[in-house]
Amino acid sequence: MNKTKLTALAAVAALGLALAGCGSDDPTSSGSSDKGTITVGSAAFPENEIIAEIYAQALEAKGVKVKKQLNIGAREAYIKALKDGAIDLVPEYTGNLLGYLDPKATATTPDAIEDGIDDALPDNLEILDVSKAEDKDSLNVTSEFAAANNLKTIEDLKSVKGLKLGANPEFAERPYGIPGLEKVYGITGVKFTAINDGGGPATLKALLDGKIDVADIYSTTPSILANKLVTLEDPKSLIASQNVVPLINDDKATDTVEDVLNAISAQLTTADLLDLNSKNQGADKTAPAVLAKQWLTDKGLI
């Protein structure tokens, strides 16, 4: 075996070791925390991280010992971590949580979803008070298009001929998407364009350029405010509610903890989330921890 081959072998071995190291470095495997400490987790996107920071800082201010394990990833990962006791508390969204716990659930109204979650949650987990703040799919049009076609609700789209709608690909087949528009609102003949950026810049540009008439954009996306888009109302609850709610391990939900978190839920609104996201993703790029502190101070919670 010559020297080059040996070097190559050594490099491969080193890479293998490095990869094996990554494998065992599971961010959720920190083991269960001790009785008095609450480990706050969050999904891996900024808004969820901001809310987790709000929970964490409010609890700390009331003398609760807090550990943070943010940015865990998708629901599959952090719900597992909650069940295992690796984390104790995470900000959740009601509709998606129910959809995850019970894929066959059809509830779309806030109360029905809350009942569904209560039934479907494992025994050691519970949700506390549901806030008014929602981050969900919302159908948006430009203010010019809304004025020209006299649009206020999704139902008004029925009178628009040859409607062009842009959204993530799943919108074409999910119950809240094209099938729901037809079933719930009787809107047919929609020309659908799949734009795979979750209502991000490409979707926004297509809407502003007039390549699509209606865009599915998450309700707390800063671009809605920045471009004065009109979010169409959904009187028949086609799109499931996605209220922000603390999902917590029963053992850690002492009276103090519940009071703190419920006080947050009582004050948190969709407009707050929009504002927090705008500051986080806008020119300032303010860090989640700083935004959380500001919000808590403004609301008189710390």
Place this chain on the structure above:
Amino acid sequence: MSVLSETVDWLTDGDNWSGDAGIPHRVVEHLGYTALTVAIAAAIAIPLGLYIGHTGRLRGLAIAVSGALRALPTLGVLTSILLITGIGLKPSIIALVLLALPPLLAGAYSGLEAVDRSTIDAARAIGMTETQILTKVEVPLALPLIVGGIRSATLQVVATATIAAYVGLGGLGRYLIDGLALSDYPRMAGGSVVVIVLALVLDAVFVALQRLAMGGRATVESAAQS
């Protein structure tokens, strides 16, 4: 049921073989994007490659630029172009053309460089013009490597054209992107199988074309060395 058997079910389901969302239509769309991309890229890269190969000028620049192009992540390019052009065919085709340029360029200039200098000197000695040398001596001798460049560009594009679905176009990428969005893994796996089969079939076609371009010579390698 395993994803494997569900994938087989997806591939053999008659519903997936008809209509606008069916496999035949998606394959036609996919081949359309691929053909358009390779045609545009070839129209740019092959003349440029022939110029570089014939004159020996700009060679360092061409190597540097095509090296840089190869390093570009196509999805990132697509997203950046998208924000300027908006959705539609344009951003996807531009991103794919950038992907196809380096192998085409390399095939063209290295093909010409591989032609024996004494052959070219001989052509010049018998009074051929530069154009004649290019078209009658260099290009025919370089053809296997030029076709090789087209082959490798086509394979890269056919595999990467799935990203067109990212911005609302069709093609086989629809199965991958929609399947991922809906957690429909059999659809994703089935779509991938179709892309793989398509790539293998195209590659076989190009192997045949390359043999044809060889004329009487034995292998591409010997052509390059001759």
